[in-house]
Structure formats: structure tokens, C-alpha cells
Amino acid sequence: MEGTSRKSWSLSDRRTDQEVLKEMGLGLLEPDDPESSADDTPMTNMIQAKAGLKRKHNIENVNPNISNTKARRSPSHSPRKRHIDAASPDTSHSKSSPKSFEKNTPRTLQPSNLNSQQESCETSNVYQSAIDDTLLPQHPVSEDHRKSVRERYQSSPSPDNLQEVSNPSTSSAVENTAQTLKKKHATADAFELVSDEVMLSIFKWLPKATLVTCMFVCKRWHRIASDETFWQRLELGNRSIARNAIGRILSRKPIIMRLAGSTIGEWNNTLNFTGEARLQYLDLGLCSISLNTLNALLERCVNLKKLSLENVPVDTDSCRYIGNCPKMETLNLTMATGFTPEGLTFILNGCKGLQSLNVSWCKFCAACIQVLVTAAPKCLQRLNLAGARHLDDEMVMSLVKSCPRLQELDLSDCPQLTEVSVKALSRLNSLEHLALSRCYQLQTMHMFHLNGMPALQFLDMFGMLLESSIITLKARMPGISINKYMLSAVARPTVGPRRTSVWGLRTRD
Numbered sequence: 001m002e003g004t005s006r007k008s009w010s011l012s013d014r015r016t017d018q019e020v021l022k023e024m025g026l027g028l029l030e031p032d033d034p035e036s037s038a039d040d041t042p043m044t045n046m047i048q049a050k051a052g053l054k055r056k057h058n059i060e061n062v063n064p065n066i067s068n069t070k071a072r073r074s075p076s077h078s079p080r081k082r083h084i085d086a087a088s089p090d091t092s093h094s095k096s097s098p099k100s101f102e103k104n105t106p107r108t109l110q111p112s113n114l115n116s117q118q119e120s121c122e123t124s125n126v127y128q129s130a131i132d133d134t135l136l137p138q139h140p141v142s143e144d145h146r147k148s149v150r151e152r153y154q155s156s157p158s159p160d161n162l163q164e165v166s167n168p169s170t171s172s173a174v175e176n177t178a179q180t181l182k183k184k185h186a187t188a189d190a191f192e193l194v195s196d197e198v199m200l201s202i203f204k205w206l207p208k209a210t211l212v213t214c215m216f217v218c219k220r221w222h223r224i225a226s227d228e229t230f231w232q233r234l235e236l237g238n239r240s241i242a243r244n245a246i247g248r249i250l251s252r253k254p255i256i257m258r259l260a261g262s263t264i265g266e267w268n269n270t271l272n273f274t275g276e277a278r279l280q281y282l283d284l285g286l287c288s289i290s291l292n293t294l295n296a297l298l299e300r301c302v303n304l305k306k307l308s309l310e311n312v313p314v315d316t317d318s319c320r321y322i323g324n325c326p327k328m329e330t331l332n333l334t335m336a337t338g339f340t341p342e343g344l345t346f347i348l349n350g351c352k353g354l355q356s357l358n359v360s361w362c363k364f365c366a367a368c369i370q371v372l373v374t375a376a377p378k379c380l381q382r383l384n385l386a387g388a389r390h391l392d393d394e395m396v397m398s399l400v401k402s403c404p405r406l407q408e409l410d411l412s413d414c415p416q417l418t419e420v421s422v423k424a425l426s427r428l429n430s431l432e433h434l435a436l437s438r439c440y441q442l443q444t445m446h447m448f449h450l451n452g453m454p455a456l457q458f459l460d461m462f463g464m465l466l467e468s469s470i471i472t473l474k475a476r477m478p479g480i481s482i483n484k485y486m487l488s489a490v491a492r493p494t495v496g497p498r499r500t501s502v503w504g505l506r507t508r509d
Contacts, residue, residue: 191220199224207509208234228253228278235500235507237261237283244268246297256281258507260308260493264289269296277301283493283502285310285332294318301325306503308332308493319343323350330356330503332491334384341367348375355379358491360410361387373399381405384490386412386435393420400424410488412437412460419446426450435488437462444469451477458484 191199203211203225211230215222231252236259241249243265249257260283279301284294285308294312298321301307305327309318315338322328323346331347331354333339339362348354354377364372369388373395376383380403385391391414400406407430411417417439425434426449434450436442437460444465450456458481465473465483473482489495493502500508 196224200227200229203227203230226252232256233505233507233509234258237499237507239263241265246293250277250279250297250300253278255279256502256505256507258283258493258502259287260285262287264293266290267293267296269300275300276303278303280305280327281493281502281505282306283308284312285334285493287312291315291318295321298322299324304328306330306493308491308502309336310492311335314338314343316340316343316346320346323347325351326353328354330354330491332358332493333362334358334492335361337363339364339368341365341371344368344371345375348372348377352377353379356382356491358384358488360384360488364388364390366390369395370398374402376402378403379405381430382408382490384410384488385414386410386488388414390416392416393418393424396421397424400427404428405430407431407455408433408490410435410490411439412462412488414439415441417441419443419449422446422449426453429453430455432456433458433460433485435460435485438464440464444473447473448476450480456480460485462486 199221203214206214208230211225214225232255234249234252234254234257236249236257238261239259241259241262241264244267246264246267247269255278257279264287277300280303282301282304289297289312291313294314295317298318302324304322304325306329307322307325310332311334314333314336319339320343322331328351331351336359348371357376357380359372362368369385369390372385376399383399383403383406388411391411393416396411396417397420406428409425409428409431411421412435415438417436418441422436422442425431431453432455434456439461442461442464447459447461450459457479459473459477460483461473462483470482473480500506
């Protein structure tokens with residue numbers, strides 16, 4: 001037993017410590033507590049021994065014998081573990097025989113200093129694995145060795161640091177790009193990439209109330225939402241219009257606007273709107289509006305084609321502003337008050353293209369009626385003079401001469417008309433509809449003068465004929481409908497239940 005030459009492990013070998021430790025299956029050791037190697041308790045040794053056995057078993061299963069080209073030993077020999085007494089102060093190196101190994105002779109392991117080549121190659125990963133791969137009882141390591149290993153670990157750069165150091169320009173470029181993208185994401189507005197034309201095509205599907213809300217988003221949205229294409233039709237009937245709000249409405253440049261039955265506040269026309277409005281169709285019927293606001297509104301609406309001022313008080317200035325609308329075609333002044341002969345002259349002389357006029361129940365004096373029948377434009381086709389108490393036969397004859405193209409005429413509630421007026425009206429060859437209701441001086445036989453009119457289709461005589469007289473008229477005038485329309489629709493913006501349109505034009509999108 002003693003004579004057999006059996007190779008044993010010794011730290012006196014000239015190979016490097018790292019190679020020896022690899023062959024032994026050991027890693028570098030560095031206990032957390034510097035003094036723990038000298039003052040280990042039995043319980044601590046037992047726990048360390050169990051952990052070492054487990055680690056040893058794992059290492060042997062993976063690769064228990066690491067071959068080394070520099071290690072010249074028999075492949076049949078396997079390394080033996082050394083039992084080292086942690087409390088022994090002896091640091092000398094000696095070979096351990098199998099006999100001494102069986103007797104568990106304690107020895108002290110004193111690792112030699114690692115050469116400079118190993119120090120430059122070791123990294124933090126080697127150091128960490130050396131700490132974790134502890135086998136059985138730990139060997140005491142000197143304080144100098146622990147410090148040198150710790151310094152090498154701290155001085156060795158991590159993979160991240162190596163990458164940053166190796167290519168600092170790339171790292172800075174990536175950082176700058178990331179910061180730029182972050183700023184763009186933080187401040188970018190997707191709508192800035194959308195053109196105004198696309199925004200207009202989106203906003204056109206929104207209702208008016210939503211458009212008003214969009215105006216408060218930003219200046220660009222306010223400008224786009226204020227585009228005149230969105231405000232061509234306005235339905236503001238039966239509402240309360242705030243003070244000076246009418247000016248802001250006109251600044252939207254609407255074309256069709258209905259304000260029937262609304263209460264319109266005062267408007268200081270020098271504040272928020274100057275110039276001419278684009279309004280062409282305006283319904284102010286039955287609205288509550290002051291003369292100053294009305295005149296300021298009419299003064300700027302010089303492009304009006306159709307206007308309704310039903311039951312709205314006017315004055316001479318209002319008539320003058322109406323006369324400044326050369327494109328006027330339809331004018332509804334039903335039950336309007338405040339007319340003067342001078343005011344009517346402004347209207348009739350200024351609106352040469354007037355085709356439909358309703359001045360029923362306006363309480364005209366005789367002078368106003370005289371101005372009307374003599375200055376009415378020749379192109380007038382539809383006229384309603386119902387309720388003109390001062391209208392007589394001579395005025396009717398003047399009217400026939402002034403307006404030979406009349407197609408519809410309503411002279412209801414004119415008590416001074418006689419058979420002379422009927423004969424004068426029979427000369428209107430283009431007349432299709434004639435209303436003579438409640439003209440009590442007219443009789444059934446007077447209507448026979450109208451039998452020769454070529455274009456007459458409707459004759460209304462409500463409140464003055466008996467049922468037998470109506471039957472007689474129908475028999476004597478077979479091509480004419482008797483008492484078919486009780487109410488007149490001359491120049492009226494809305495007829496019947498149609499409250500969302502004026503003169504056949506929609507007021508809502």
C-alpha cells in the first residue's frame with residue numbers, strides 16, 4: 001500500500017492555481033464574513049458540509065474530471081478531496097497520501113498568487129460562479145486573496161459597459177434618436193398632418209351644435225368650423241337670440257335663415273360685423289325685434305331675394321333699406337305696420353324685379369294704396385291686397401294698367417269694389433287665380449263677366465254667396481273651380497305644416 005506510487009494532489013505543483021482548481025473540481029472561494037473561516041461553529045460546518053455535498057454531486061454529474069493538456073496524470077486516477085482544518089494556522093504545502101486521506105488529516109490550503117495573465121482574463125461571471133460553487137467544507141482564504149479577487153471583479157467591465165465603451169458614438173446616437181422620437185410623440189398632433197380640405201369633408205357631417213363645440217378646440221378648428229359652407233342654412237325659429245349675437249350669425253355668411261317667432265336682442269352693428277351679408281332668403285315673420293336692430297340688419301342684407309316681415313313694425317328707413325335690394329323677387333309684408341307713401345315708393349322703385357308682393361291687412365291709407373297701384377312694377381305676377389278698406393274701382397283700373405302680367409290677385413275684404421272692378425279685372429288675360437271674398441257689393445251675376453277670361457282657373461268668393469248661387473256659378477262657369485282655396489299663399493315663406501323650409505328651400509342640412 002505504501003509502496004505503490006499513487007499520484008496525489010499538491011499545491012506545490014508549478015501549474016497555475018486556476019488549472020489545479022479546475023482539475024480538482026473546485027472554484028475560487030471567498031466567504032462573506034472574513035472571520036468566519038477561523039471561528040466556524042459545529043452547526044455552521046454541518047450546514048456548509050451539506051451544501052457542499054449537494055454542489056459536489058451536481059458538479060460530478062456534469063463533468064467531474066476536467067481534462068487539462070498540462071496535467072500529465074493517469075486517466076484511471078481520480079482526484080481526491082482534501083480535508084482541511086479551518087482552525088489550523090499551518091499554511092505549508094504538502095502532499096497527502098491515501099493513508100493520510102483516510103485518517104482525515106487536516107491540512108491548510110494556501111493558494112498561490114495568480115499570475116498577471118489570469119488577472120486580466122477573469123471577469124465578473126467567473127468571480128460570481130466561484131462564490132456560488134462552494135464544495136463541502138470551505139477552505140480558509142487569506143484576506144489579501146479576497147481583496148485581490150474583489151478588486152478584479154470591480155475593475156472588470158460588465159457586458160453592457162463593454163458595449164458602451166467599445167462604441168460610444170453609437171450609444172449617443174441611439175439616445176438622441178430616442179429622445180427625438182419621444183419629444184415628437186409628446187408634442188405631435190395627428191390633425192396637423194391632415195389638410196384643411198380633409199377636415200372640411202369630416203366636419204360637414206356634424207350638426208350645427210357640434211360644430212360650435214369644435215370651435216373651442218383651437219384656432220385652426222375655429223377657422224375650419226367657421227367655413228361658410230357649413231352655415232349656408234340656419235334654422236333659428238322660435239328661439240331667443242342674445243344681444244349682439246345676430247352679428248356673429250351674419251359673420252358665418254349664411255344664405256338661408258329662418259328667424260320666425262324668435263326674440264332678437266339688440267345689436268350694436270359696429271362691433272362684430274361690417275360689410276355686406278350673403279343672406280338671400282330671410283324669414284323674420286312674427287319675430288320680436290326693435291326698429292334699430294331691424295334697420296341695421298336690413299342695411300347689410302343687400303343681396304336679399306326673398307324677405308318676410310310678417311307682423312313686424314317698420315318705418316321709412318326700413319322701406320329704404322328694402323328698396324336697396326335690387327334682386328328682390330318675393331316680399332311678404334302681411335300685417336306689417338308703419339308704412340308711409342314715401343316708404344312704399346322706396347320699395348316699389350328700388351325692387352324693379354319684384355314678382356310676388358303680399359301687403360294684406362297693412363292698414364294702408366288711401367295715399368299708400370294710390371302709390372302702390374300706380375308704382376307697382378310691370379313684372380309683378382302675384383299680389384295680395386286683402387283688407388285694403390280704401391281700395392276703390394278707379395284704383396283697381398290703375399292696378400290693371402300697371403300690372404298686366406298678374407297671375408294671382410287677392411282683393412278680399414275690400415268693401416268698396418263694385419261691378420266696375422270686375423269688368424276691369426276681366427281684361428287680365430294671364431290671371432289664373434282671383435279672390436273676391438267678402439266684397440259684399442258684388443253679386444252672383446257680376447261674376448259672369450269673368451267667364452271669358454282665357455287663363456282663369458280658380459275663383460274664391462267665401463262669405464258672400466248662398467249654396468244655390470254657388471251651384472249656379474259652377475253651372476255657368478264649368479272650367480273654373482269655385483271656393484277651393486280659403487287662404488292665400490302669396491309670398492308666404494311657409495305654408496301648412498312645412499316648418500323646416502322657406503319658399504320651398506330647406507333650412508336644415
